[in-house]
Structure formats: structure tokens, C-alpha cells
Amino acid sequence: xxxxxxxxxxxxxxxxxxxxxxxxxxxxxxxxxxxxxxxxxxxxxxxxxxxxxxxxxxxxxxxxxxxxxxxxxxxxxxxxxxxxxxxxxxxxxxxxxxxxxxxxxxxxxxxxxxxxxxxxxxxxxxxxxxxxxxxxxxxxxxxxxxxxxxxxxxxxxxxxxxxxxxxxxxxxxxxxxxxxxxxxxxxxxxxxxxxxxxxxxxxxxxxxxxxxxxxxxxxxxxxxxxxxxxxxxxxxxxxxxxxxxxxxxxxxxxxxxxxxxxxxxxxxxxxxxxxxxxxxxxxxxxxxxxxxxxxxxxxxxxxxxxxxxxxxxxxxxxxxxxxxxxxxxxxxxxxxxxxxxxxxxxxxxxxxxxxxxxxxxxxxxxxxxxxxxxxxxxxxxxxxxxxxxxxxxxxxxxxxxxxxx
Numbered sequence: 022x023x024x025x026x027x028x029x030x031x032x033x034x035x036x037x038x039x040x041x042x043x044x045x046x047x048x049x050x051x052x053x054x055x056x057x058x059x060x061x062x063x064x065x066x067x068x069x070x071x072x073x074x075x076x077x078x079x080x081x082x083x084x085x086x087x088x089x090x091x092x093x094x095x096x097x098x099x100x101x102x103x104x105x106x107x108x109x110x111x112x113x114x115x116x117x118x119x120x121x122x123x124x125x126x127x128x129x130x131x132x133x134x135x136x137x138x139x140x141x142x143x144x145x146x147x148x149x150x151x152x153x154x155x156x157x158x159x160x161x162x163x164x165x166x167x168x169x170x171x172x173x174x175x176x177x178x179x180x181x182x183x184x185x186x187x188x189x190x191x192x193x194x195x196x197x198x199x200x201x202x203x204x205x206x207x208x209x210x211x212x213x214x215x216x217x218x219x220x221x222x223x224x225x226x227x228x229x230x231x232x233x234x235x236x237x238x239x240x241x242x243x244x245x246x247x248x249x250x251x252x253x254x255x256x257x258x259x260x261x262x263x264x265x266x267x268x269x270x271x272x273x274x275x276x277x278x279x280x281x282x283x284x285x286x287x288x289x290x291x292x293x294x295x296x297x298x299x300x301x302x303x304x305x306x307x308x309x310x311x312x313x314x315x316x317x318x319x320x321x322x323x324x325x326x327x328x329x330x331x332x333x334x335x336x337x338x339x340x341x342x343x344x345x346x347x348x349x350x351x352x353x354x355x356x357x358x359x360x361x362x363x364x365x366x367x368x369x370x371x372x373x374x375x376x377x378x379x380x381x382x383x384x385x386x387x388x389x390x391x392x393x394x395x396x397x398x399x400x401x402x403x404x405x406x407x408x409x410x411x412x413x414x415x416x417x418x419x420x421x422x423x424x425x426x
Contacts, residue, residue: 051202076360167384193382211282215289242265243266244321246321247322247395248321248324249268249322249353251325252354252416255330256330256373257386266320268321269290274294274295291319307346310322327339334422335423336416339408339409349397351395351396356419362386364388
């Protein structure tokens with residue numbers, strides 16, 4: 022047993038009491054104003070007021086930037102940028118090859134250096150094609166006071182800098198700790214409740230306890246025995262859709278925290294998880310999907326046919342696997358508002374933890390979800406044509422570009 026001096030013991034007790042009060046108050050406010058209203062399906066209209074205030078601040082900041090740039094005859098918006106490559110002002114072919122019109126000589130028709138123009142244009146076309154652009158962050162028409170979205174604006178005066186600093190303190194001093202606390206609390210409750218539901222003896226009662234958590238009703242909402250397909254921008258697409266209806270997910274089994282969440286989900290409701298070797302077997306995947314949709318007591322399957330995250334501007338080619346099952350397809354269009362934060366996850370540039378921290382330190386994640394009328398495969402239509410028809414409907418409703426690739 023270690024004995025502490027009286028002075029050290031007194032300081033220790035004082036620190037414990039001093040920290041316990043703000044922590045208790047923090048969790049009490051969290052439960053009263055966020056967790057309990059979310060469970061009961063209510064709200065205090067704080068979010069709408071918060072978003073309206075942010076829009077007014079963004080509008081004022083943009084007007085100030087434009088006014089100051091106009092007074093100093095500075096160029097506020099950069100031209101000839103296309104998201105990936107900053108291209109120079111377009112010029113004629115002769116000017117590009119020779120450098121200027123004065124260099125053109127009638128007796129000099131070809132130089133080895135002339136090929137550099139065609140090489141540069143070819144590489145630009147390969148790197149900056151229609152598909153590659155969809156894996157870069159969406160650019161904004163106005164600044165939302167986030168440094169990571171400040172691609173086109175380089176003029177900031179002292180007042181805007183102070184406003185940005187105040188926003189930085191707000192986002193990292195208040196919003197980030199609040200959201201991290203919510204995430205830890207939500208994941209802990211999720212693991213505990215799903216494990217508790219899994220111990221219930223009656224499978225039908227367990228499923229009822231899981232489904233009864235979703236209290237919102239929407240027109241054209243997916244029903245049992247079908248497959249819900251949606252465009253994919255971020256991993257939280259699943260959380261957003263699951264807040265309105267319970268789904269059975271399809272995916273590869275992972276380790277770590279994500280693996281714990283997957284195992285907890287399986288205990289409370291049926292999901293389809295594959296090992297790395299099984300994912301490559303298309304016939305096995307199709308059979309498990311067919312068996313799942315054939316059982317009308319199981320929840321609809323949620324699939325993102327694109328297979329990767331796209332930057333909230335377009336919809337890429339759908340994989341045909343989920344459209345070969347022969348069941349009803351329930352299309353869902355998801356569109357995020359980039360003014361409050363970039364929800365796109367570029368997995369090739371940042372990991373999941375860094376992405377979550379970036380998302381939690383944004384102003385907000387606001388999105389619109391549209392449930393489209395159910396669609397079935399028409400006579401004489403193959404799986405690829407059916408997938409393209411569903412993709413076109415999702416793109417049209419969400420205001421996204423329908424890509425053929």
C-alpha cells in the first residue's frame with residue numbers, strides 16, 4: 022500500500038472534484054439536449070437556426086472578399102482551373118509549339134522540342150479525365166471559412182482572418198469534443214444494446230426490438246425482400262440511411278473496431294459478411310443475396326453498386342451483381358451540401374481516422390435523401406441495362422452527373 026503525503030492527497034481530491042463537475046455537466050447536457058431527443062425523434066430546432074446563421078456568415082464573408090478585391094483590382098477567382106491541373110490560358114497550336122508567333126519561320130517546319138506540346142496535352146488528358154476528377158474534393162463557389170476548402174480564394178483581410186480564427190476555436194474547441202463524445206457514446210451504446218438483443222431467446226422478438234428503433238416513415242421506403250441501392254460519397258451513408266430504416270448490409274469482414282461493430286450487428290440482425298476469399302466468388306455472393314431476399318422476414322439489403330466513394334458531383338458505373346438477382350430495386354439518391362463541409366472520403370489520400378477527424382471538425386454534415394419509386398427489371402432488359410436505368414434515375418433526382426464509366 023502506497024501512502025501519499027497529506028498535501029498531495031488534498032490536491033488529488035481537489036482535482037478529482039474539480040474535474041468531475043464539468044464532466045458530469047457535459048454528459049448531462051449531452052443526454053438531455055442531444056441523445057434523448059434523438060431517441061424520441063424530437064428536436065429543439067437548434068440545427069436549423071445554426072445552419073441559417075452559418076449561411077449568413079458565409080455570404081457576408083464572400084461579399085467582403087469580393088469588395089476588397091474589387092477595390093484593389095485583384096483577381097479573386099482563379100481562372101482555367103479544373104480541380105486537378107492548373108492550366109494556363111489557352112493559346113493557338115502554333116503559339117504553344119513555338120512559344121510565340123514571332124518564332125514561326127517558313128523554312129523551319131519541325132523541331133524535336135515540338136513534341137513536348139503533344140506529350141504535355143496527352144498527359145493532361147489522361148490525368149485530368151472525367152473519371153479522375155470525381156476523386157478530388159468538390160470546389161465551392163463561396164468560401165465557408167475552412168482552410169481545406171479554400172482552393173479558389175487567396176484574398177483575406179484582417180477582419181476575415183479574425184473571423185476564421187474564431188471559427189477555428191469554435192470547431193476544434195466545442196464542436197470536435199462534442200462530436201467525439203457523441204461518437205464514443207454512440208458506439209458504446211450500440212455494442213452494448215446489440216449484444217443484449219443477441220441474447221434474447223426469440224429471434225422474431227429480437228428482430229422487432231431492432232426494427233422498432235426506426236420511427237420515421239417515408240414514401241417509397243425500401244421493403245423486405247428487396248435491395249436498396251444508392252450512390253456512395255462517404256462511409257456515413259450507411260448511418261444516414263440506417264437512421265430512417267434498418268437494413269442488412271453486405272461487405273467484407275474487417276478487424277479491429279470495425280470488426281467489433283460488424284460482429285455486434287450480426288448479433289442483432291442478419292447481415293451478409295464475406296471473407297476475403299469469398300468476395301471474389303461471384304456465384305457464392307449471388308446465391309447468398311438471393312437466399313436473403315427470398316426470405317420476406319429479413320430486412321432489405323443495402324448496397325452501393327459504385328463500389329467506391331465519389332466526390333458528391335456524379336454517379337459512376339454500377340456493378341451489375343445486385344441487378345442480376347431478379348428482385349425489386351429501391352433506388353435512393355443522396356446529395357450532400359458542400360457549403361458546410363466536404364463529406365467525400367478520398368481513401369487513397371487519407372485514412373479513416375483522419376477522415377473522421379476532418380469531418381467532425383467541419384461546420385456540419387448536411388445532406389438530402391430521396392427515396393425513388395421501386396424499379397423492376399423489364400422484359401428483354403439485361404442486368405447492365407437495368408443498372409444503367411437505375412443509375413440514371415438516381416443521378417437525375419440528386420442533381421448529379423450521370424457518367425458512363
